[in-house]
Amino acid sequence: MILELKNLCIDYGRFRAVHELSLQFEGGAIGLLGPNGAGKSTMIRTVLGLLKPSSGEGKILGLDLRRDSVEIRRRVGYMCERDSYPPHLNAVQWLTLLGEISGLPERAARERAHECLWFAGLEEARYREVENFSVGMKQRVKLAAALVHGPELVFLDEPTNGLDPAGRRQMLDLCKSLHEKHGIHTILASHLLPDVEFVCSQVMVLFKGRLQAFGPIADLKRSEKKAYVVRATGSMERFVGALRERGAVATEPDRKGSIVEPPVGAGPEFIFETARSIETSVLEFSIFQRSLEDVFMESLRAGEAMGQVIRKAMDAPPVIRTAGEVK
Amino acid sequence: MPIYDLTYRGWRGQRTRVPGWFPILEHSIKISFRNKMLKGAYIVGVLPSFGVCIFLYFANQQIASRRMPISREQVVDISRQLFDLPQYQIILYIQGILAMVVAALIGGAGISSDRRSNALETIFSRAVTRNQYLLGRFLGVVTLVLGATLIPGFFIWLADLLFSADEYRLEATLAYPARIAIWAVEFSVSSTLLVLAFSALIKRAWLGTAAFVVFLLVTFFFINALASAMRRASDGAWEFVRGFSFFDAQFRVQAWILGIPRTKLDTHVSLTSALIWVVALAVLSVFVLYRKVRPIEVVS
Numbered sequence: 035m036i037l038e039l040k041n042l043c044i045d046y047g048r049f050r051a052v053h054e055l056s057l058q059f060e061g062g063a064i065g066l067l068g069p070n071g072a073g074k075s076t077m078i079r080t081v082l083g084l085l086k087p088s089s090g091e092g093k094i095l096g097l098d099l100r101r102d103s104v105e106i107r108r109r110v111g112y113m114c115e116r117d118s119y120p121p122h123l124n125a126v127q128w129l130t131l132l133g134e135i136s137g138l139p140e141r142a143a144r145e146r147a148h149e150c151l152w153f154a155g156l157e158e159a160r161y162r163e164v165e166n167f168s169v170g171m172k173q174r175v176k177l178a179a180a181l182v183h184g185p186e187l188v189f190l191d192e193p194t195n196g197l198d199p200a201g202r203r204q205m206l207d208l209c210k211s212l213h214e215k216h217g218i219h220t221i222l223a224s225h226l227l228p229d230v231e232f233v234c235s236q237v238m239v240l241f242k243g244r245l246q247a248f249g250p251i252a253d254l255k256r257s258e259k260k261a262y263v264v265r266a267t268g269s270m271e272r273f274v275g276a277l278r279e280r281g282a283v284a285t286e287p288d289r290k291g292s293i294v295e296p297p298v299g300a301g302p303e304f305i306f307e308t309a310r311s312i313e314t315s316v317l318e319f320s321i322f323q324r325s326l327e328d329v330f331m332e333s334l335r336a337g338e339a340m341g342q343v344i345r346k347a348m349d350a351p352p353v354i355r356t357a358g359e360v361k
Numbered sequence: 362m363p364i365y366d367l368t369y370r371g372w373r374g375q376r377t378r379v380p381g382w383f384p385i386l387e388h389s390i391k392i393s394f395r396n397k398m399l400k401g402a403y404i405v406g407v408l409p410s411f412g413v414c415i416f417l418y419f420a421n422q423q424i425a426s427r428r429m430p431i432s433r434e435q436v437v438d439i440s441r442q443l444f445d446l447p448q449y450q451i452i453l454y455i456q457g458i459l460a461m462v463v464a465a466l467i468g469g470a471g472i473s474s475d476r477r478s479n480a481l482e483t484i485f486s487r488a489v490t491r492n493q494y495l496l497g498r499f500l501g502v503v504t505l506v507l508g509a510t511l512i513p514g515f516f517i518w519l520a521d522l523l524f525s526a527d528e529y530r531l532e533a534t535l536a537y538p539a540r541i542a543i544w545a546v547e548f549s550v551s552s553t554l555l556v557l558a559f560s561a562l563i564k565r566a567w568l569g570t571a572a573f574v575v576f577l578l579v580t581f582f583f584i585n586a587l588a589s590a591m592r593r594a595s596d597g598a599w600e601f602v603r604g605f606s607f608f609d610a611q612f613r614v615q616a617w618i619l620g621i622p623r624t625k626l627d628t629h630v631s632l633t634s635a636l637i638w639v640v641a642l643a644v645l646s647v648f649v650l651y652r653k654v655r656p657i658e659v660v661s
Contacts, residue, residue, distance in 0.1 A: 084485060084656040104381075107486060107487055107488045107489075108376065108487075108488035112483070114483060116482065117478070117479060118480055119478060119480055120474055120475055120480040121474050123392075131384060132483065132484075132487060134379075134387075135484065135487040137377055137378075138372065138377070142372070146372055149369060153369040165478075181369075183372060183487070184371040216371060
C-alpha cells in the first residue's frame with residue numbers, strides 16, 4: 035500500500051481543514067482534484083510530515099505519518115506549485131544541495147543532479163542561474179528537484195502552471211513517464227482536468243476537506259444510469275419530442291446529437307422503435323460516458339448539498355429537554 | 362556511476378548517515394566564499410592582527426637593542442607595558458567588530474533569501490527538520506566568524522611569544538589562548554544569533570544587514586545618551602544602563618573573559634547588566650528564528 039489514511043482530521047486552530055479522510059492508494063498515478071481551499075495542499079503537507087494530523091492515522095510507503103516524517107521525506111518527492119529556489123545558484127548546485135540534504139553522498143548527488151536535469155530537458159541550461167530561467171524552465175527544474183533523491187512516490191502540485199501548449203504537452207509527457215517508464219508512483223494535484231486525465235488512471239476529488247470521489251477514472255466516468263448518445267436523420271427536434279412523449283429523458287439536441295435515457299425497464303431497442311414509429315432512422319448510436327469534468331462537477335454539487343444539510347443541522351436551535359421529557 | 366550516462370535510473374544506492382544540518386553548513390560556507398565582498402571583508406578582517414604582529418616585532422627589537430643592560434624584572438615590566446591584556450582586549454575588540462561585519466554580510470543573506478525566494482518550501486520537503494536547518498545556517502555563519510576572531514587572536518599571541526624580549530613570556534601568557542578561544546566563541550555565537558534573527562525577520566538580504574547595523578548603532582547611541590543623563594542623578598545606575606548597549610556589553614564581557622581587573626578598565630559598564638543583555642539577546646534571537654522559520658509557512 036502506497037498511501038493509507040484512516041479518519042484523518044487536520045485542524046488549523048479551530049478551523050477543520052480536512053474531515054475524516056479515509057482512502058487507500060495502492061499505487062500508480064492518481065489525480066488530486068478540488069477547488070481552491072478544498073484541502074489539497076493541507077493533505078500534501080500532512081502526508082509529507084510537515085503538519086501533524088489532529089486525529090486519525092496514516093501510513094505512506096509503510097511509514098507512520100506522525101513518527102517517521104523525516105524518513106517519509108527521504109523517500110517521497112515534492113514539486114511545489116510556487117517558484118522555490120535560492121538566488122545565485124545554478125541548477126546543478128541547487129539540485130546537488132537537495133540531493134545531499136536527502137542523504138545522497140556528494141558525488142552521487144552531483145551525478146543525480148545532472149541526470150535529473152537531463153531528464154527534464156535542461157541539459158543545455160544546467161549551469162545557468164535558476165532565477166534567470168523562463169517560466170517553463172523553472173517548472174522543469176522543480177520537477178528535476180523533486181526527483182533528484184530518487185523518490186518512490188512523487189507529489190506534483192500544478193506542474194503545468196504558466197506553460198505554453200507545447201511546453202505543457204512536454205511536461206505532461208514527462209509526468210506520465212514517471213509512473214509508466216520509471217515506476218515512480220505519482221500524485222498529481224491540478225485544476226486542469228485534461229492534465230489529470232492524460233497523466234493519471236485514478237482520481238480523488240476533495241471538496242471542503244471531504245473526499246467526494248475516489249477511484250479509477252474509467253469507473254467514475256461510467257454513468258450509473260444507462261444513457262445513449264443518439265443522432266437521427268431528419269429533424270432531431272421531432273425525434274427528441276417523440277422520445278420524450280414515450281417516457282424517455284432526452285437532452286436538447288446539439289451538433290453531436292442528444293443524450294437519451296430510456297424509461298425504466300426499456301433497453302436501447304426502445305430508441306430504434308421510436309425512430310421507426312416516426313419513420314426516421316438512427317444515424318449514430320453510442321453509450322454515453324461522462325467526462326471527468328462531469329464527475330468533478332457532480333462531486334462538488336454533492337459536497338455542497340451535504341454541506342448545506344450539515345449547516346442546517348448546525349443552525350437549528352438545540353432541542354432542550356427537561357428531565358420529565360426523557361423517557 | 363559514470364556521469365556521461367545520463368538516462369534516468371533513479372537512486373537505489375546507500376544513503377549516508379550524515380545529519381541534515383551538515384550539507385546546509387557546507388553549502389553556507391561554499392556560498393559565502395563565492396562572494397567577492399565577503400572575501401575582501403575577510404582579508405581586511407585579518408589585517409589588524411598582522412599589523413600588531415609587525416608592531417610587536419619592531420618594538421621588541423627596540424628593547425633588545427638597548428645599550429644599557431637591564432635586569433630580568435625590568436624586561437618583564439617593559440614587556441607588560443608594551444603589550445599585555447588591555448592591549449589584547451583593544452586589538453581583539455577591533456577584530457570582533459570586523460568579524461561582526463563578516464557575520465552581517467554572510468548571515469544577512471542566509472535565511473532571508475531562503476524565505477524570500479520560497480526555497481524553504483522545497484528544503485523542508487526534504488529529510489531535514491527545522492532544527493537541523495537552523496543549526497546548519499547557524500554553524501555556517503559562526504564558523505566563519507570564529508575564523509575571523511580566533512585565528513587573528515592566536516596569531517597575535519604567537520607573535521607576542523616569538524618576538525617578546527621576556528624569555529618567560531610563555532609561562533606568563535599560558536592562559537591567554539583558552540581565554541581568547543572562550544571570548545571568540547562567546548562573541549561569534551552572540552553576534553551570529555543576532556544577525557540570523559534579523560535575517561529571519563526581514564526578507565530582503567541587504568535590508569536585514571542594514572537593520573542589524575542600525576540596531577547596534579541606535580542602541581549604542583541611545584543607551585549612552587540615557588546613561589549620560591542618568592550619571593548626574595545616580596552613581597551606580599548609569600553603569601547598569603550602559604550594559605544594555607550591545608557594543609559596551611560585549612566589551613565588558615570580553616574584559617571579564619580575558620581576566621582584566623576592573624581597576625584597569627576605562628569603561629564604566631556593569632558586568633551584570635552586560636551579561637543579562639548578551640544572554641537576553643541570544644534567547645530573543647533564538648525565539649525569533651523559531652517563530653519565523655517554520656515548515657508550516659512553506660506551503661501557505
